[in-house]
Amino acid sequence: MAVFTPVTASQLEDWLQNYDLGDVVEFRGIQSGIENSNFFLTTTHGQYVLTIFEKLTAEQLPFYLDLMRHLASHRVPVPDPMPRRDGSLFAELNGKPATIVTKLEGAPELAPTPAHCIEVGQMLARLHLAGRDFGQHQHNLRSLAWWQENVPAILPFLADSQRTLIEDELAHQSAFFGSADYASLPEGPCHCDLFRDNVLFSHTADHARLGGFFDFYFAGVDKWLFDVAVCVNDWCIDLETGVLDRARVDAMLRAYQTVRPFTPAEERHWNDMLRAGAMRFWVSRLYDFHRPREAEMLKPHDPGHFERILRERVKAAAPSATR
Structure with a gap:
């Protein structure tokens, strides 16, 4: 069970004295999650999620919580942090540090169809546009500088072919990030981790209704195209091979661009950004696998999944590849 910090009924009751959320009806831990302790909280006022942050500090939290509140105020379906009586969003x-946010409806869709991808693509574009007037700035903490810092630490654990791939890709992305085209790409607050398990859907007999996006604790300011690429690399692939599913890719990209069309530079560098999205998660999974923190409590994800995805994207960029 992924509850690292337990909370007793009396502790919860005392802590809730600083909220106007009514009386506790139900309180139980959530088994999923690898970064934080999460609990479902039902009160006489509604349904919520209480999160205790196991790694993020009080200094880091305002960006994430204020961004979620900003997006919720712009009618983007995300968990809305509940203010305490003093106006603060955590304590x-x-x-x-811990916070209470509204509970979204639905469950993750782990076998998405093009219809699901349409819903996600449109809402991701709405999220990007809604964040344009968000006043705070924190860059994506798992971007190029993080790769450059951490790749040397994992090189000793890699086979020759893996070292070649990761070093070549790091050089490619360093050149791309340093280019004038990259600098021109539109940017703003991004989710940066919009995998299938961070999106909720409610299903009816003939329609899949998007419940919302959650888990914003890897969010940061980045190129919007990067956010789309991360999403496509998870939602629109064959999970065994990493090969893109063209029907789902087309559905998501068309839906996104009905809300925010790509710029010419974004179209030119779509494959470069797909590679960047794969690189980000291959590096982080390699690091978690080979250099786990002493207090790590859960099994790390398989790094091979994003190695396969990166190899597929590099192959697609080769001159002989079918465009």
């Missing part, structure tokens, strides 16, 4: 619980 210490059992020695760690």
